[in-house]
Amino acid sequence: MSKLFTIFGNPVSHSISPLIHNFAMKKLNIDACYTRTLLKDSKEFKNVFLNSKFDGANITVPFKEVAFESCDTVKGIAKDIKAVNTIIKKDEKLIGYNTDALGFYEGIKSSEGIKSVLILGAGGTAKAISFILKDRGYNVTILNRSRARLEPFVKNGFNVYSWSDFKIKNFDLIVNTTSAGLNDNSLPLEKELLKKLFCGANFAIDVIYGRQTPFLKLATDNKLHSKDGLFMLLNQAVLAFEIFFDYRYNFEDIKESMKKAMSLL
Ligand code: NDP
Numbered sequence: 001m002s003k004l005f006t007i008f009g010n011p012v013s014h015s016i017s018p019l020i021h022n023f024a025m026k027k028l029n030i031d032a033c034y035t036r037t038l039l040k041d042s043k044e045f046k047n048v049f050l051n052s053k054f055d056g057a058n059i060t061v062p063f064k065e066v067a068f069e070s071c072d073t074v075k076g077i078a079k080d081i082k083a084v085n086t087i088i089k090k091d092e093k094l095i096g097y098n099t100d101a102l103g104f105y106e107g108i109k110s111s112e113g114i115k116s117v118l119i120l121g122a123g124g125t126a127k128a129i130s131f132i133l134k135d136r137g138y139n140v141t142i143l144n145r146s147r148a149r150l151e152p153f154v155k156n157g158f159n160v161y162s163w164s165d166f167k168i169k170n171f172d173l174i175v176n177t178t179s180a181g182l183n184d185n186s187l188p189l190e191k192e193l194l195k196k197l198f199c200g201a202n203f204a205i206d207v208i209y210g211r212q213t214p215f216l217k218l219a220t221d222n223k224l225h226s227k228d229g230l231f232m233l234l235n236q237a238v239l240a241f242e243i244f245f246d247y248r249y250n251f252e253d254i255k256e257s258m259k260k261a262m263s264l265l
Pocket of ligand 1: 145146188207
């Protein structure tokens with residue numbers, strides 16, 4: 001029987017998930033369709049999902065936390081992050097996962113020489129990345145502009161700093177998870193401090209994708225191995241696709257077709 005999937009978000013019209021999932025389904029000869037659902041009110045999330053014909057969904061900003069709360073069962077690292085971006089419906093029950101986190105990890109796990117990681121920012125993306133990396137044995141430090149958002153990280157035993165109390169040291173990988181550079185030309189940290197951090201590092205990743213942010217430019221100028229967040233977007237989609245179809249399709253085959261879809265943009 002034909003299967004139906006969607007992405008919930010607000011806004012959601014910009015999402016490329018329908019394109020890449022539909023492309024992969026077609027390539028792999030799967031009888032299924034992936035749509036977009038604009039949700040106005042987070043309170044409607046569970047009812048809309050349960051009263052729909054959707055077999056599964058991805059969830060984007062700002063519904064990942066309410067999606068977590070709405071699940072009957074939550075799997076893996078999503079339990080610690082308390083946010084889910086992928087759900088499947090089984091026997092009218094919702095089962096949730098966080099593939100953002102694993103998607104990031106997939107993209108760095110084979111890079112040698114990464115033991116310590118500095119994460120800039122303390123929002124939802126920082127949480128997903130830092131929890132999975134800590135779980136996989138990396139030494140993770142969080143540095144955020146303000147203190148307010150650091151509380152969940154303190155509770156979970158991370159090294160945390162705000163701009164006012166940060167003391168510089170060496171980290172192998174620096175990750176920008178702030179929105180600095182998304183729609184402007186700002187850096188996520190004062191330039192001279194960032195340069196010093198880059199001097200002691202080998203790798204830099206900006207989770208923003210589709211443009212060379214000032215952060216990535218500075219990292220490249222300082223001869224670091226660097227990349228944007230496209231790999232994370234791609235990997236989270238491949239991992240979600242695996243879950244949607246109960247791991248019947250090969251990771252590399254799904255990835256190949258989704259990459260092809262992205263290249264058509
Ligand atoms: P949040 O709104 O949850 O968090 C934003 C964080 O950025 C906060 O810690 C905030 O600090 C900090 N911040 C914002 N502006 C600045 C600035 N000018 N200088 C320094 N710090 C700043 O955002 P998300 O975690 O949801 O998203 C963050 C980024 O990740 C976005 O750019 C988004 O596009 C990208 N993203 C990429 C994905 C991918 O697959 N590649 C997936 C999901 C998101 P404070 O607490 O002080 O306000």
